[in-house]
Amino acid sequence: MDPRDLLPMGEITRRSGFAASAIRYYEAEGLIEADRSSGGQRRFERNVLRRLAFIRAASNVGLTIGEIRDELSRLPDNRTPTKADWHRISRHWRQRLDDQIAALERLKSGLDGCIGCGCLSLRSCAFSNPGDVLDQRGPGAGLLPDTLRRPHPTRR
Amino acid sequence: MDPRDLLPMGEITRRSGFAASAIRYYEAEGLIEADRSSGGQRRFERNVLRRLAFIRAASNVGLTIGEIRDELSRLPDNRTPTKADWHRISRHWRQRLDDQIAALERLKSGLDGCIGCGCLSLRSCAFSNPGDVLDQRGPGAGLLPDTLRRPHPTRR
DNA sequence: CCTTGAACTCAAGTTCACTTCAACTTGAAC
DNA sequence: GTTCAAGTTGAAGTGAACTTGAGTTCAAGG
Numbered sequence: 001m002d003p004r005d006l007l008p009m010g011e012i013t014r015r016s017g018f019a020a021s022a023i024r025y026y027e028a029e030g031l032i033e034a035d036r037s038s039g040g041q042r043r044f045e046r047n048v049l050r051r052l053a054f055i056r057a058a059s060n061v062g063l064t065i066g067e068i069r070d071e072l073s074r075l076p077d078n079r080t081p082t083k084a085d086w087h088r089i090s091r092h093w094r095q096r097l098d099d100q101i102a103a104l105e106r107l108k109s110g111l112d113g114c115i116g117c118g119c120l121s122l123r124s125c126a127f128s129n130p131g132d133v134l135d136q137r138g139p140g141a142g143l144l145p146d147t148l149r150r151p152h153p154t155r156r
Numbered sequence: 157m158d159p160r161d162l163l164p165m166g167e168i169t170r171r172s173g174f175a176a177s178a179i180r181y182y183e184a185e186g187l188i189e190a191d192r193s194s195g196g197q198r199r200f201e202r203n204v205l206r207r208l209a210f211i212r213a214a215s216n217v218g219l220t221i222g223e224i225r226d227e228l229s230r231l232p233d234n235r236t237p238t239k240a241d242w243h244r245i246s247r248h249w250r251q252r253l254d255d256q257i258a259a260l261e262r263l264k265s266g267l268d269g270c271i272g273c274g275c276l277s278l279r280s281c282a283f284s285n286p287g288d289v290l291d292q293r294g295p296g297a298g299l300l301p302d303t304l305r306r307p308h309p310t311r312r
Numbered sequence: 313c314c315t316t317g318a319a320c321t322c323a324a325g326t327t328c329a330c331t332t333c334a335a336c337t338t339g340a341a342c
Numbered sequence: 343g344t345t346c347a348a349g350t351t352g353a354a355g356t357g358a359a360c361t362t363g364a365g366t367t368c369a370a371g372g
Binding site: 175177178181185193194195196197215220221 | 328329330331332337338339
């Protein structure tokens with residue numbers, strides 16, 4: 001491939017909006033690939049910009065780096081996603097967003113139910129939902145899906 | 157106050173569902189208070205259970221510890237929230253939840269708009285939204301409110 | 313050749329909300 | 343008086359997703 005078609009780091013950061021450190025991180029994590037110049041500097045193929053756009057979109061939807069890697073690994077490396085690829089993926093993402101929205105709606109209606117009573121009772125109020133009323137999967141269990149649970153450290 | 161009315165740690169963890177370490181953390185952070193036994197063990201007033209229910213609810217809504225501290229500091233210490241307190245607060249929380257829901261809806265319709273085109277274009281696709289199209293407040297700027305932005309480390 | 317900005321590496325730091333650990337001390341029951 | 347579950351402290355660790363810093367090298371223009 002003609003080396004003039006390869007983009008240096010500066011170009012990538014400018015055009016993708018990611019910091020150089022993030023780009024290097026994504027490479028280290030295997031989300032993107034980079035060639036090297038004779039002197040060891042990164043030279044990116046143009047399709048990396050597409051992958052980065054995909055990464056940003058996925059991360060907006062709330063996917064973790066690991067999940068993004070999985071999705072990307074299902075796209076043959078040098079192919080831009082076909083309509084079929086994109087359709088499958090976007091259905092998946094849409095479902096996630098729907099789940100998150102539904103969870104927030106549930107939370108809101110719990111809240112609405114509490115406005116009248118001012119209770120916040122430990123035993124009966126589903127909104128504040130302590131450990132002995134519902135199960136023990138962590139704060140918010142039963143009301144929030146994993147994707148919205150504030151990522152608690154070392155959740156066993 | 158009659159010391160028999162004070163609850164030991166075990167009682168609090170059992171009835172609130174929080175781990176002892178979390179309780180101690182909340183005390184250190186100034187979200188709750190504790191008396192001490194002659195030997196130095198924590199003894200909690202009953203209203204602490206209410207505060208803990210409040211903390212769990214707030215954290216379900218996505219408030220940070222700092223924000224929760226602020227809300228709590230507006231409740232006079234030894235008073236359980238009045239209807240007016242609770243009304244004010246729940247209106248605030250409701251607004252947050254509405255914002256979050258709206259943001260996810262926007263994201264979803266961006267996604268829907270992309271399904272047909274399969275584009276994910278860096279220049280024109282609002283969904284993948286790179287830095288040079290919208291502003292630079294961080295990944296997802298313009299689409300996600302701060303409350304849903306995946307908390308990035310060291311966000312300057 | 314010289315300068316200068318862009319890029320490199322590797323280790324360590326950051327934030328949040330806790331948890332875990334090690335090494336004690338308390339306190340209620342028997 | 344002994345036992346032992348329950349409680350204490352302070353320091354360090356956790357995970358995610360990067361960022362920061364120090365010190366070094368590259369590459370393009372003049």
